[in-house]
Amino acid sequence: MVDPEALTVSEDSTTGSFTVVLDAEPDSSVVFDVASGDTGEATVDSTTLTFEPAEWDQEKTVVVTGEDDDLIDGAQTTPVTVSVADGSDAAFVDLADDTVEVTTEDNDSARVRGGSGGADGERG
Numbered sequence: 631m632v633d634p635e636a637l638t639v640s641e642d643s644t645t646g647s648f649t650v651v652l653d654a655e656p657d658s659s660v661v662f663d664v665a666s667g668d669t670g671e672a673t674v675d676s677t678t679l680t681f682e683p684a685e686w687d688q689e690k691t692v693v694v695t696g697e698d699d700d701l702i703d704g705a706q707t708t709p710v711t712v713s714v715a716d717g718s719d720a721a722f723v724d725l726a727d728d729t730v731e732v733t734t735e736d737n738d739s740a741r742v743r744g745g746s747g748g749a750d751g752e753r754g
Contacts, residue, residue, distance in 0.1 A: 632712055632728045639672060639696035640735040648730050649689040650712055652681050656719035659683075664692055667709040670699055671734040674710060694732050702738045707731055 631653070637646035650662060662679045666672050675693040694710060713727040 631725070632730055634730070635728075636731040636733070637694065638733045638735060639694055641696050641698040641737040643695055643698065645693050645695045646732070647691050647693045648710075649691050650679055650728075651689045652686045652722075654721070655686045656681065656683055656722060658719045660686075660718045660722045661715040662718075663711075663713050663715050665711050665713075666694075666732075667711065668706070669697065671697055671706045672708045672710065672732045673697055678715065679712075694730075696734045698737065700738060702736065704736050706734045706736070708734060 632648050632650050634648055637648060639646045652660060660681045662681075664674050664677050664679060666674055673695050675695070676690075679690045679692070681688075681690070692710070692712075708731075710730045710732055711727050712730070714722050714725050716723070
């Protein structure tokens, strides 16, 4: 259903993407909810994807953007979950959720401030 199952973005607002496609033709609409597990690290451009019977086999793309924070937290992994919404075609409602693991690379680093005293920060 989703491809790839993992991708990497960074806090510099770089993006990555994954696709979603059905593996069988539905009788009626199939709607997927798309949700980031931590919008402080990664956001998605579409929170719903709708597949109609006439275009069931056409891939839909979700763009994931890395979000900047001021934390020195290293690379963070955020699940982006794709799940079938209530009211979708009955043949699809029992599909298990699918997850894309998004790694957001950190762009923050520790900075050393000089203290009073000598050039090495020692007090005299």
